[in-house]
Amino acid sequence: MEERRYRAVSGASVALRCRQHSASCRELAVRGPRLQLRSLTAVTSAVWLAAYGLFVLSENCMVLSAAIFITLIGLIVYLHFVKIDQESLLVIGSLGIQVTSSYASGKESTTFIEMSQVKDVVINEAIHMQKVIYYLCILLQDPQDPQGVSEVVPLFQSSKPRLDCLMEVYKSCQEILEQRKTAPQSSGIK
Amino acid sequence: MVLKVFFPSCCSSAESGILIGRWISEQNSAVILAVVHFPFIPVQVKQYLSEVQQVTKIKVSVLGSWSNSKQEKEESLSKFLEDLGTIFSHKPWIQISKERDSKFWSCSTLQKQSNSPKEEEIILVYYDQRKVMLSYLHPPVDIATSTDCKADDASKLAAMFNTVANSKILFMTDRYDDGPIKLTHWQSDGVEASIIVELMKQASVPACMLLTFLLSLTSVICKSRMLKFWPLSFLWSKLSTCEQLGHRLQHLQVISSNKKAQNQIQLMRKANIFVSLLIDVALGILLMSWLYRKNRIGHLADTLIPVADHIAKELQDLLQWLMGAPAGLKMNRALDQVLGRFFLYHIHLWISYIHLMSPFIEMILWYVGLSACLGLTVALCILSDIIALLTFHIYCFYVYGARLYCLKIYGLSSLWRLFRGKKWNVLRQRVDSCSYDLDQLFIGTLLFTILLFLLPTTALYYLVFTLLRLLVVVVQGLIHLLVDLIDSLPLYSIILRLCRPYRLAAGVKFRVLEQKHGKPLRLLMQINPLSYGSVVQTYRLPTYSCYPKDSWTSLCKKLFFGELIYPWKHKGEKQD
Numbered sequence: 001m002e003e004r005r006y007r008a009v010s011g012a013s014v015a016l017r018c019r020q021h022s023a024s025c026r027e028l029a030v031r032g033p034r035l036q037l038r039s040l041t042a043v044t045s046a047v048w049l050a051a052y053g054l055f056v057l058s059e060n061c062m063v064l065s066a067a068i069f070i071t072l073i074g075l076i077v078y079l080h081f082v083k084i085d086q087e088s089l090l091v092i093g094s095l096g097i098q099v100t101s102s103y104a105s106g107k108e109s110t111t112f113i114e115m116s117q118v119k120d121v122v123i124n125e126a127i128h129m130q131k132v133i134y135y136l137c138i139l140l141q142d143p144q145d146p147q148g149v150s151e152v153v154p155l156f157q158s159s160k161p162r163l164d165c166l167m168e169v170y171k172s173c174q175e176i177l178e179q180r181k182t183a184p185q186s187s188g189i190k
Numbered sequence: 191m192v193l194k195v196f197f198p199s200c201c202s203s204a205e206s207g208i209l210i211g212r213w214i215s216e217q218n219s220a221v222i223l224a225v226v227h228f229p230f231i232p233v234q235v236k237q238y239l240s241e242v243q244q245v246t247k248i249k250v251s252v253l254g255s256w257s258n259s260k261q262e263k264e265e266s267l268s269k270f271l272e273d274l275g276t277i278f279s280h281k282p283w284i285q286i287s288k289e290r291d292s293k294f295w296s297c298s299t300l301q302k303q304s305n306s307p308k309e310e311e312i313i314l315v316y317y318d319q320r321k322v323m324l325s326y327l328h329p330p331v332d333i334a335t336s337t338d339c340k341a342d343d344a345s346k347l348a349a350m351f352n353t354v355a356n357s358k359i360l361f362m363t364d365r366y367d368d369g370p371i372k373l374t375h376w377q378s379d380g381v382e383a384s385i386i387v388e389l390m391k392q393a394s395v396p397a398c399m400l401l402t403f404l405l406s407l408t409s410v411i412c413k414s415r416m417l418k419f420w421p422l423s424f425l426w427s428k429l430s431t432c433e434q435l436g437h438r439l440q441h442l443q444v445i446s447s448n449k450k451a452q453n454q455i456q457l458m459r460k461a462n463i464f465v466s467l468l469i470d471v472a473l474g475i476l477l478m479s480w481l482y483r484k485n486r487i488g489h490l491a492d493t494l495i496p497v498a499d500h501i502a503k504e505l506q507d508l509l510q511w512l513m514g515a516p517a518g519l520k521m522n523r524a525l526d527q528v529l530g531r532f533f534l535y536h537i538h539l540w541i542s543y544i545h546l547m548s549p550f551i552e553m554i555l556w557y558v559g560l561s562a563c564l565g566l567t568v569a570l571c572i573l574s575d576i577i578a579l580l581t582f583h584i585y586c587f588y589v590y591g592a593r594l595y596c597l598k599i600y601g602l603s604s605l606w607r608l609f610r611g612k613k614w615n616v617l618r619q620r621v622d623s624c625s626y627d628l629d630q631l632f633i634g635t636l637l638f639t640i641l642l643f644l645l646p647t648t649a650l651y652y653l654v655f656t657l658l659r660l661l662v663v664v665v666q667g668l669i670h671l672l673v674d675l676i677d678s679l680p681l682y683s684i685i686l687r688l689c690r691p692y693r694l695a696a697g698v699k700f701r702v703l704e705q706k707h708g709k710p711l712r713l714l715m716q717i718n719p720l721s722y723g724s725v726v727q728t729y730r731l732p733t734y735s736c737y738p739k740d741s742w743t744s745l746c747k748k749l750f751f752g753e754l755i756y757p758w759k760h761k762g763e764k765q766d
Contacts, residue, residue, distance in 0.1 A: 023311055024192055
């Protein structure tokens with residue numbers, strides 16, 4: 001198990017952790033920056049100052065309690081639905097690829113893609129605002145057309161690591177995906 | 191290729207024996223369903239398996255051996271287990287052994303004619319048998335397409351879930367049964383059953399028969415000739431309460447039918463309709479008890495006539511304003527007076543009728559309020575119908591204004607073409623040039639001028655009444671939206687997703703357990719439940735109303751040309 005630090009597209013520091021469980025099973029996790037106390041304090045103070053200003057103008061106590069309520073609810077919603085702490089990729093040769101996002105509140109949202117649906121894992125370029133960024137994605141097979149791609153599943157959407165990190169992940173995935181091409185045909189069907 | 195063994199977690203502590211399950215050769219995976227313990231007679235085991243195969247249509251066979259030894263591994267036992275492989279010839283023969291209480295099991299395969307001498311990798315996947323058996327995978331693999339083996343290839347998980355779900359009969363025997371075969375599976379400690387479910391199953395048969403009888407009686411009455419005469423049939427088609435009652439009757443017919451549900455989707459549909467009806471009636475009775483307490487319905491009836499009077503008075507004030515100089519615009523006096531007086535007389539008639547009915551209003555409302563016990567949706571539909579009846583004069587004014595305006599616009603466009611020397615060719619559906627006589631041109635231009643200068647007056651009346659009509663339509667639309675929501679929400683599916691999330695599966699998720707070098711890879715397979723949005727989308731009940739297909743541009747165009755708009759159309763109504 002090894003952990004290396006890389007940079008994300010936005011300049012923040014991300015950590016890549018690579019674990020090999022067996023010859024055909026690997027787990028790659030990218031951890032983004034944690035919630036900073038600085039930004040949390042700044043947002044809370046701004047909201048409360050605005051509420052206090054409104055209170056001074058309107059002489060209504062409800063404004064203050066509403067501000068506290070809004071801050072609490074906003075923080076809970078942000079931690080549970082918005083802030084992604086870690087995105088991981090579990091590649092199990094001959095079973096499939098599992099993509100997990102863990103939120104700051106502990107919630108985990110998982111998707112499992114079976115190996116028969118996976119065509120390939122590639123690094124794509126995209127124009128995002130004024131930048132050109134690289135992102136890793138899984139190409140899904142079109143059941144009717146063996147050469148076609150039915151869907152593109154982008155990975156590491158919220159941590160957005162840079163090309164050097166993506167190349168590590170790409171190499172690890174390709175090593176396992178190659179095994180299914182070189183696997184001996186045990187039964188005549190396929 | 192990698193060998194995948196799906197092992198039920200309930201069999202982890204079972205005694206030694208042989209493993210039975212299904213071997214899926216295209217995916218090189220073995221789904222283990224149960225463990226058969228020693229002592230057994232191989233012939234009896236084979237006979238039992240063929241019986242199971244006949245009932246479940248799944249190729250259940252002996253896949254390997256399982257040894258759970260509390261003491262040190264004995265050489266003779268391993269030889270015995272290998273010999274079993276020759277009795278139950280299965281390729282490959284899987285041998286799983288667990289030592290004492292170690293977490294890490296050793297798993298090996300015995301290939302008779304193996305081309306490659308190297309060991310193939312084995313992945314051990316633990317699964318919760320009960321949850322996998324009860325769960326339903328979304329999106330479902332079509333049974334029709336699974337006749338060719340490509341479908342098995344396409345989704346390994348669907349094949350695995352299918353295997354466990356269809357092997358229910360295998361799990362019906364427990365260890366207290368006196369049979370020649372002793373199995374271990376998730377129900378082997380005692381078959382689960384619920385008294386409430388059994389009682390409900392017994393009670394449902396006579397209840398369904400009674401309901402079917404009542405429904406057939408009701409439908410005979412509804413279809414009788416008496417109710418089909420012209421004024422009544424027109425009335426039934428316009429009232430939304432009748433539509434809603436018909437819809438609910440249809441639902442009741444679905445529930446009370448004797449046929450068992452063919453597949454999961456039909457079963458969920460029936461359950462959703464049942465729960466929806468129950469909640470609807472419960473809310474309706476709640477509303478009724480609230481209305482009839484403290485004679486609230488009497489107060490409602492008392493305020494109804496003053497509200498109608500108030501609306502009429504406001505309309506009269508509006509018309510007086512239009513007859514004067516509304517918003518500083520100068521109207522054509524004669525036309526203004528004619529239209530204004532016509533509409534005022536109409537309101538006067540309407541108020542007289544309402545006052546005629548006023549002694550009976552309270553009694554009618556009292557009896558109509560009783561029908562709220564049929565459901566909250568019926569009560570809301572009655573409210574919408576009452577609003578439609580009370581604002582009937584607004585609807586009439588809108589129709590008069592729209593027709594007048596429409597005639598004017600068509601007349602103006604036709605005379606404008608004459609003014610320019612053109613004509614509409616009906617045969618070719620296009621505008622052609624045409625030479626008119628002098629007197630035709632003279633009359634045409636005169637009429638054109640008259641219509642043009644009368645346009646502002648008519649347009650203003652049309653605008654005012656259209657806005658009022660749209661207001662009423664919006665209020666009615668909101669009520670219908672609420673009714674549709676109650677009708678189509680799949681409450682049973684949502685509650686199932688909340689309380690038993692493993693029943694509705696979007697997929698699976700794997701968790702890697704502790705590994706030890708040299709031992710097979712251990713994974714735990716858990717069920718990934720469907721999200722609430724997908725649950726509502728998949729199991730939504732169909733409703734009878736379709737929302738307006740007109741886009742905003744076509745709606746504006748219709749308004750501009752004065753065509754009548756019918757925003758809320760019901761399915762089955764002829765398009766006007």
